[in-house]
Amino acid sequence: MSGKRGLFAGRRRELGYSQEKLAADLGVATSTVTRWECGRADPHPQQRVKLAALLKVTAPELDALLNPSAKAPVRQAASALIDESDDMKRREALGLIAATGALITLPCGEGTASAPSPAAFRDSATPVNAHLWQIFSASRTKQDIYPLVRHHLGVLAAELRSVTTESDRQRLCGIVGDLYQLAGEILFDASRYTDAAHCYTLAAAAAREASHYDLWACALTRHAFIELTERRFDSAEQILTAAARIGRRGDDQLSTRHWVAAVQAQALAGLGRLEACDRALAEAEQVRELTGTVQNGGWLRFDGSRLAEERGTCYLTLGRPDLAEKSLHSALEVSLSPRRRGAVLAELAALSAHSGDIDQVVHFSKASMALADETGSGYIAKKLDGLRPRLVPLMKDDRISELHHHISELQHAA
Incomplete structure (x- = not known):
């Protein structure tokens, strides 16, 4: 300094x-x-x-x-901080995950009976987590906050080593379960699915140790998203079945179980089960009957406002464009984050490809690609990559051929 x-x-x-x-x-x-x-x-x-x-x-x-004396240039890409090619950073992150995983399962006070209580840290950690979630939600480039999240994860691991009472350990495990879900979200958006899965697994284990059922169910639901993205619908459905059982043991005034149902609907759609998908969507819709504070804006953000988007995605997956179109257009009428908007636009491009409307395919695809470029979101890139097979029958048009090529480049970059 x-x-x-x-x-x-x-x-x-x-x-x-x-x-x-x-x-x-x-x-x-x-x-x-x-x-x-x-x-x-x-x-x-x-x-x-x-x-x-x-x-x-x-x-x-x-x-x-x-720190002007640092070797890193001022204009350094944020994504380089979690670049999979940087093995040292990745090994460091995985080492922290492994160490934290061991610490949350240790009996409190083992080898640290004389250590000071971390009460002062606990009082400030939860507001910090909430603030980081807010920044994540508002940020157009999700990877920007990774260094801060990584720093706090290291602090939490150090505090876990000095815990002396069971109540302290449970409280810290809850904070760990919260923050590792955020780390997983950042890695998921960067298409780092394996590392995101590690974070979600640890988040679920920490929430279990904290006896925090809603937090636990949400960690499993986020893990299931990875399976959905990779089109492993059977695996996703199994994880979500477990999440639903855990969620039913949580706070019935929170929207946890309704969010699980909304994600279950996507897995069931992938399995071609229309009636079961509709039942899951109906259960998700019941979130509108809840009163009071149904979500916390952090690890639980489901309030039903995205159900039109999720319903449209399900029907498109089921091969029912007649049912999907109205829902997807309705989704664009509400406030969406750039990442969610880009995903809906990609779905609308897929719907237009199904009907053979080349002008609309190009319009929606370009709008989605612009958001993918702007945000660096691997989630949007993955949605656009799913569009490519639908473009093949239209490849005689030069615009579609060029679009197919650009999407391939975007997915490779992501």
């Missing part, structure tokens, strides 16, 4: 911020910003996310502004 941070201060001035204005927007004292720029202090992890957003930089770029 030695020396003045000219790049950091320059970026602030470039965007028209005075020290006072930046401090006010961050909710800190002006002297705090002064200490950051003089190199006498560093922003806390909770402050870095908002600071990066205000300065319009990614997390790695903010690190470079704060």
Whole structure:
């Protein structure tokens, strides 16, 4: 932390911020910003996310502004932080998963009976998790927050080593189960399915240790999404059956069991079971009958607002475009994240391909590809990749041939 941070201060001035204005927007004292720029202090992890957003930089770029002597360039791709070609980073992440998995199953106090209680950390960890989920939901490029999530996972693992009571251990396991689901979501969006599965598996184990049934059911449901993406519908249905049983033991005022049903409908659609799919969708629709707070905006975000999209996806998978069209168009009429919107547009392109409407295929596909490029979302890329077989009968048209080629390039990049 030695020396003045000219790049950091320059970026602030470039965007028209005075020290006072930046401090006010961050909710800190002006002297705090002064200490950051003089190199006498560093922003806390909770402050870095908002600071990066205000300065319009990614997390790695903010690190470079704060540490100009670092070898990494200022414009470093965020996705490189979780690039599968970087074996060292991947082994480090998997090592943390393995270590955390061992710690959550150890009896409390084993070898650490004299260690201090982590109560002070627990009081601040849950708001941090909630804040990270909010940033993840709002971010157009999901990989940007991976460094912060990775940092907090390391802190949690260290705290687990010093736990001394069973109540402390259960509370920490709940926090671990929450945060590893977020890590899995980031990796899933980057098409890192194996690593995402590791995170979801650990999240489920931690939630089980915490006796937190809703958290446990949600971790299993996210794991099932991987199976759905890979079109392993039998495997997904088995996982979701377990998730449904666990969810029924949770809080009946939360939407957990309804979300499980919505995802089950997709697995049943993949298995060609229309009547069972409709029953699952009907159960998911019952979320609208719940009152009060039905979801927390983090590991549980289902409130029924996406049911039109999910219903359309199911009917398209079942080969019922007559039923899918209305639902998919309805889905675009509500507020969707860029990732979800890109997925719906890809589904509409597939629907248009089924009817042979080349103009609409090109229109929806290009809109979906633009969102995939903008967000770097492997989820949208995977949806578009599923469109390619439907394009084959239309390949005589040069626009479709070119589109097929571009989707192939996009999937390879993802």
